[in-house]
Each structure stands twice: as C-alpha cells, then as structure tokens.
Amino acid sequence: MKLSEIIKRTFITRKCIICGELISYDEKEPFCEKCSELWENQVNIKCKRCSYDREYCMCLPDKVKSISHGVAVWSVFYDSSSKNQMNNIVYTIKRQGYRDSIDFCAGEIKKRLLYICNLHNIDPSEYEITYPSRKRSGISKYGFDHVKRLANALSAKLGIKSVRLFANSGKDDQKDLDKRERLKNAQKSYKIINAQYVSGKKFFLVDDVMTTGATLYACAKLLYENGAADVIPVTYAKDNF
Numbered sequence: 001m002k003l004s005e006i007i008k009r010t011f012i013t014r015k016c017i018i019c020g021e022l023i024s025y026d027e028k029e030p031f032c033e034k035c036s037e038l039w040e041n042q043v044n045i046k047c048k049r050c051s052y053d054r055e056y057c058m059c060l061p062d063k064v065k066s067i068s069h070g071v072a073v074w075s076v077f078y079d080s081s082s083k084n085q086m087n088n089i090v091y092t093i094k095r096q097g098y099r100d101s102i103d104f105c106a107g108e109i110k111k112r113l114l115y116i117c118n119l120h121n122i123d124p125s126e127y128e129i130t131y132p133s134r135k136r137s138g139i140s141k142y143g144f145d146h147v148k149r150l151a152n153a154l155s156a157k158l159g160i161k162s163v164r165l166f167a168n169s170g171k172d173d174q175k176d177l178d179k180r181e182r183l184k185n186a187q188k189s190y191k192i193i194n195a196q197y198v199s200g201k202k203f204f205l206v207d208d209v210m211t212t213g214a215t216l217y218a219c220a221k222l223l224y225e226n227g228a229a230d231v232i233p234v235t236y237a238k239d240n241f
C-alpha cells in the first residue's frame with residue numbers, strides 16, 4: 001500500500017453520504033449497506049406531476065423550459081416537502097461540503113448529461129460550465145462555495161472548462177421566499193463579472209437543486225443578454241413539485 005493511502009485510511013474518516021455512518025475506504029459508492037439499498041430504490045420514485053419515474057419524467061418548471069426550449073439535465077428527485085432521507089445528499093454538499101458527495105453527484109450528473117445530450121444531438125464538447133456562485137454570506141458561514149465545487153467536479157469528469165461568471169450579492173435565502181419573491185430576489189442578486197467572455201459561447205449552467213428555476217432563469221437571462229449562444233440548465237436534483 002502506498003504511504004499516502006495509509007495516511008488517508010488512518011487519519012481521514014469516510015462517511016455514508018445519506019446517514020453519516022462510518023464506512024470503509026473500499027466501498028465503491030459512498031453509502032453504508034442500508035443506504036445503498038435506499039439509493040437503489042430511489043429510481044422507483046415517481047414524479048408527482050406526470051407519475052413517470054425519473055428516467056422518463058420530462059417535467060420542468062416553466063422558467064427553466066423558457067431558458068432551453070425544454071432541454072435541461074437533472075439526475076434525481078428532491079423532495080422538499082417531506083423528510084426524505086435522500087435529501088441528505090444535498091445537505092452534505094451544501095453544509096459540509098463532503099468530497100464524497102460532490103464527487104458522487106458530479107458522477108450522476110455526468111451520466112444523465114451524456115444521455116440527454118445524446119437524445120437531443122448536442123455535442124457537450126462545444127459547451128463550457130458556469131454556475132450561480134453562492135452568496136458571500138453563505139461562503140463565510142460554511143467556508144466554501146458548494147456550487148463551484150460541484151461545477152469543478154463535473155468539469156473534471158467531462159473534461160470541459162468551468163468558468164466563474166457570476167457574483168452573488170444576495171441577502172435573502174431563496175428557500176424562505178415564495179415563487180414570485182424568488183425570481184425578484186434572484187434577479188437582483190446575480191451580476192455577470194466577466195461579460196466580454198460570454199459572447200458566442202455555449203454554457204451548461206450548473207446548480208445543486210432546481211426548485212422554481214428562479215436562480216437558473218436569472219443567470220441564464222444574464223448570459224443570453226451578454227450574447228451567449230446557448231444555455232442548458234444542469235442540476236443534481238429537481239424538486240418533485
């Protein structure tokens with residue numbers, strides 16, 4: 001065994017990204033045995049709107065549809081209305097910034113992205129990745145920008161560039177606002193920081209969760225206003241609205 005491997009195993013604990021139980025370094029996926037089963041079962045969760053499972057659900061919030069003519073990438077259902085344990089994966093990204101969670105979610109997004117691109121005849125190598133940066137107060141509270149980490153992990157997996165194009169001066173938490181307020185808040189929170197870079201380029205706009213689509217819409221609008229050729233929203237989870 002390599003020295004770095006021994007050090008890692010001795011000093012760094014690895015946790016199941018759903019329940020937090022300690023797990024072995026040899027687990028291929030970041031789950032304990034029990035949660036591994038939960039993960040397998042979540043493919044059977046049905047969309048509350050169209051009643052298809054996630055593989056075939058094409059429902060999107062209207063704001064997201066308007067960005068991309070109905071093309072968007074998301075990997076799993078997120079259930080904001082219940083205490084679904086699968087939501088913990090999202091929390092470990094937002095609050096703890098677990099490497100394992102970020103890497104796992106980026107891998108899930110990659111699979112889904114390649115599938116959707118293939119379905120719509122899109123060449124992913126023509127795109128760059130950008131993301132709605134976390135607001136400053138969030139970065140000082142948690143110590144990191146989870147969206148940037150997710151975008152960079154996806155960038156590494158796909159071999160396409162990730163660029164920071166947004167500043168987020170937002171003060172209110174999107175989750176505390178209703179649909180209308182979310183859009184207003186998102187529109188006043190984000191600004192393009194590198195406008196001349198955008199013109200003529202195509203972007204995957206990466207975020208962790210798609211709820212009303214307000215954040216994705218506000219950022220996509222800014223990209224289009226600055227001459228972007230195409231914007232496709234890409235998230236790990238979609239709220240099962």
Ligand SMILES: [Zn+2]
Nearest residue numbers: 016019032035
């Ligand atoms: Zn577990």
Ligand SMILES: [Zn+2]
Nearest residue numbers: 047050057059
């Ligand atoms: Zn659906």
